[in-house]
Amino acid sequence: MILVGLTGGIGSGKSTVSALLAARGAVVVDADAIVREVQSPGHPVFAAIVERFGEEVRGPDGGLDRQALADRVFGDDEALAALNALVHPAVGEEIARRLEAEAATDHVVVLDVPLLVESGRDDMAALVVVDVDPEVAVERLVAHRGMRADDVRARMARQASREDRLARADVVLDNSGDRAALEAQVDALWPRLEALPPADRG
The missing domain is CATH 3.40.50.300 (P-loop containing nucleotide triphosphate hydrolases)
Structure with missing residues (x-):
């Protein structure tokens, strides 16, 4: 198996990326x-x-x-x-x-975990971070999920900072645009993931 980490702050669009990768053949282990x-x-x-x-x-x-x-x-x-x-x-x-x-197996297995950077886990072939401006994320969650802005910001405060996630990332997907732009990035990413080395079973 090729083990890939996937993370991003609340409202980043991580779940959308997870679904797009699953559609391309990844096995997703979704912590949420x-x-x-x-x-x-x-x-x-x-x-x-x-x-x-x-x-x-x-x-x-x-x-x-x-x-x-x-x-x-x-x-x-x-x-x-x-x-x-x-x-x-x-x-x-x-x-x-x-x-x-x-x-x-020879599957690409995507470990989809919100707090992956905080966990310190380091056995992945690559860490993919879905990135978006935190204020854009707040707006999206209020508009689309009906969450309260103060609740979103409280949750963000308990996650790794945007800077920490980006510093740990092997791949950054920019989700500041529309879905088509995100899909294009996932299309480009998929063959790169398939070419990564498999996990060491020893």
């Missing part, structure tokens, strides 16, 4: 999707979250009310640390399981 899986009813992590934070984080449908949970933990370092302690180990185990399942 795994988080949603472990936070779904019936999973031990969901039960632990409700026990720790109370019934107010359970939505009308019985699932997790993500906005209520976000309101509870952002701005409260202790609560956020408690949430991470419940969620991160389960997510890490599932990521490891999926990577192991691909280890013997």
Whole structure:
């Protein structure tokens, strides 16, 4: 397997790039999707979250009310640390399981993780960073996802800085333009990813 990291700040368009790479044949291991899986009813992590934070984080449908949970933990370092302690180990185990399942293949495996730079992980053949001006990202998230600007900025403050991500990047995709411009960059990137050296299984 050829292991490629994909990251970007909130609102950068990372999920769009992830989908474009999947359409070209990449196997995507999406940390955000795994988080949603472990936070779904019936999973031990969901039960632990409700026990720790109370019934107010359970939505009308019985699932997790993500906005209520976000309101509870952002701005409260202790609560956020408690949430991470419940969620991160389960997510890490599932990521490891999926990577192991691909280890013997010749697939390009894209590890799509918002906090990849912060994690210090260094076993990837390349790190792709999706970059956009933070204020553009705020505008997009407010307009398209209905998020509150102060909530977006609070989340950004907990991520690596734009400068840190760019300093670590092997490839930078500029998402300040339209989707066609982004797709053209992914088209150019794909053969480069396929030519990268495979992961060392030793």
